[in-house]
Amino acid sequence: MGNVIHAEPTEVVAVVRLRRGVAGECKRVSHLVPIPDSGPIPEYLTAFCGELIIPGDAEVLDRICGMPCEACLTRSARRAHRRLH
Numbered sequence: 405m406g407n408v409i410h411a412e413p414t415e416v417v418a419v420v421r422l423r424r425g426v427a428g429e430c431k432r433v434s435h436l437v438p439i440p441d442s443g444p445i446p447e448y449l450t451a452f453c454g455e456l457i458i459p460g461d462a463e464v465l466d467r468i469c470g471m472p473c474e475a476c477l478t479r480s481a482r483r484a485h486r487r488l489h
Contacts, residue, residue: 452479
């Protein structure tokens with residue numbers, strides 16, 4: 405018999421940044437935001453770094469581009485490490 409791989413439920417995470425005009429350029433970093441798997445989109449989304457983001461003020465990106473939020477990347481790596489162990 406071969407190895408069996410079991411899929412684990414994963415969290416849906418979006419890459420978002422504030423739209424141009426909502427914040428100055430230095431605040432327009434790419435945040436990692438967990439998206440609820442059911443129900444309506446909440447009034448505020450909370451990025452891994454703790455930043456509260458109003459969904460209408462943000463654009464969803466298809467990848468991390470521009471300046472990434474270092475705190476989001478660090479917390480994302482820690483979350484992944486905890487899931488592995």
